[in-house]
Amino acid sequence: MNKVEKKQIIEELAVKFKENDFFYITDAAGLTVEQTNAFRKLCFEKGVEYKVYKNTLVKKALEILDSDYTAFTDSEVLKGFSGVIFSKEVSNLPAKIIKQYRKESGLEKPLLKGASIDADLYVGDSQLDALSALKSKVELIGDVITLLQSPAKNVISALNSAGGTIAGLVKTLSEREEK
Numbered sequence: 001m002n003k004v005e006k007k008q009i010i011e012e013l014a015v016k017f018k019e020n021d022f023f024y025i026t027d028a029a030g031l032t033v034e035q036t037n038a039f040r041k042l043c044f045e046k047g048v049e050y051k052v053y054k055n056t057l058v059k060k061a062l063e064i065l066d067s068d069y070t071a072f073t074d075s076e077v078l079k080g081f082s083g084v085i086f087s088k089e090v091s092n093l094p095a096k097i098i099k100q101y102r103k104e105s106g107l108e109k110p111l112l113k114g115a116s117i118d119a120d121l122y123v124g125d126s127q128l129d130a131l132s133a134l135k136s137k138v139e140l141i142g143d144v145i146t147l148l149q150s151p152a153k154n155v156i157s158a159l160n161s162a163g164g165t166i167a168g169l170v171k172t173l174s175e176r177e178e179k
Contacts, residue, residue, distance in 0.1 A: 030109060098112060
């Protein structure tokens with residue numbers, strides 16, 4: 001690979017990092033071609049992209065970005081075999097995919113080397129459980145909607161229990177105060 005090709009890959013990779021708020025760097029060293037292809041297939045089926053890059057190219061692409069990725073570039077994250085999982089919309093999906101693949105294959109790989117979630121950095125495989133437990137944006141919106149609906153459901157329930165009329169509700173409330 002010549003300098004022009006490397007520069008082009010670095011620029012393309014930097015664009016991918018900018019376009020994807022969530023990316024995970026993994027270590028899949030030791031997996032066979034068949035196992036790696038099975039992992040790629042699972043990623044594809046779940047709607048995320050998995051690619052293997054040279055660490056120096058990843059490091060240079062991260063250095064181009066405005067965010068501070070020194071936790072990745074100055075540590076063991078970009079050493080050895082590195083694959084990158086890109087997820088556009090769901091922050092915890094790559095973590096769930098890694099856990100699912102490990103469970104289905106019975107392997108301990110791929111290992112999580114590092115993850116970037118909205119520019120927050122997580123380093124090490126020990127972070128995998130915490131990352132998979134993170135709620136996605138859609139899940140958080142659902143929780144907020146549920147909380148907002150709760151008072152309205154209580155009023156509707158009270159109206160239904162009082163015979164379905166406001167007069168019945170007022171009568172029930174006045175009887176409670178008298179007791």
